[in-house]
Amino acid sequence: MSTARLKKSAARQNIIMLPPRTKRRFYGDGIPGVDLEKLAGKLIVIEGADGSGRSTQISRLVEWLEGCGHATIQVGLKRSTLVSEELDRAQHGNTLSRTTLSLFYATDFADQLENVILPSLRAGMMVLADRYIYTLMARDLVRGMDEDWLKNLYGIALVPDAVFYLNVSPEELVQRTFQKKLALDYWESGMDVGLSRDMFDSFLKYQTLVEEQFKHLQSNYDFTIIDGHRPSNAIFAELQQRIEAVLAGLVKP
């Protein structure tokens, strides 16, 4: 191969694929004043319980996507400047009733949607969301909130390019949680719901109910269920393959 051809092929290898634009929409009435045409980036959501392997997969996806030349940003629940501290304090005291807590979380979500997610998409970035509205909805549904009310509330949300739900059985979640911290979390055990005074029982019951709500939500909000019991590498390979299809414009939101 001549030096000229070598240079040329190396240059071609350095060309980063530009993901084609997709037609965007909100689930409902959306955020006032947003020009959907300008959202060039991609929004990819990873859902799943604590211990389902979300964070591990997200950090690997960041490495991979940035390696491919795509600027990437991570968002998650309860990270807003506006209310995250207050939400933490309220949760700690367990003093909020269910509608209030639900709206507080929605405020946190909206703040991040408008201040992080939408601007990043406008800048053409890959936004990796560590949970999105579905976790919030599933938790509220378990607490008996009205589904139509929630649908209207989260009509502000942008429809992601892809949503992956890492499904892990409650029994396996217990094992993984103990391996990591040797204690169950009050909220992840749904202790406020009053399913059982025994934390272990409550955890299993609560996580089963959340899983049921996720499966129910899947019929309305198209998402891909990923079997989270497999080895991390296998899950990552599946996510990579599916996200490649999204970036190639083969999957539409």
Place this chain on the structure above:
Amino acid sequence: MNFPGRLIAVEGLDGSGKSTQIHLLKKWLEVEGLKVFFSEWNSSELVKSATSKGKNRQLLTPTTFSLIHATDFADRYERQLMPLLRAGYIVLCDRYIFTAYVRDTVRGCSPRWVRGIYNFAALPDLTFFFKADLEVSLARILDGRPELKYFEAGMDLHLSSDPYESFRLFQGRMIERYLSMSDEFRFITVDANQPIETQQSFVRETVASRLKLAAFARNKARAS
């Protein structure tokens, strides 16, 4: 939901005199020995720090402005208003969900979305709407040339770079929204250009004729 209590709300622009009127109504009901509770818009302790941070640092968008006020309302509603209504109180609200309908939709939120969020709240038994000429309300607020706060003046709507002019335009848009929902929610319109005493007589007469006040006596249980 059925409950023995009764809910009375006052609505109107800033400077329409509604807070004065509901204060006088409360005094009267208390003197009459009735079970009465008063609640103000945007006053939940729990949400306060987030709201004031958002306002002081101008962090709020129309959507988060709406949601944080809905959170505040829900906290008061679930913890105080509804339990008190169920316990048979006359609950007085200085501003109610109509304030949100008006402010949030003027800011550009979808009316359907805002109404949907508040649909857990019971409609008031009586809603007094204090209708003052826009210029009269404006004069009451602006005469002292007070320092208008950013969101209070509606500066986030970018109607004018002058806070006073912005406030005028913002209030003007709100009164239009109030008037457009007046029939739907059976607002009882009070002519707020009249003397305070005249307005209060009308308010008290209306309450006395529409509510069986004796049913709300504090010492009813012991007397019977």
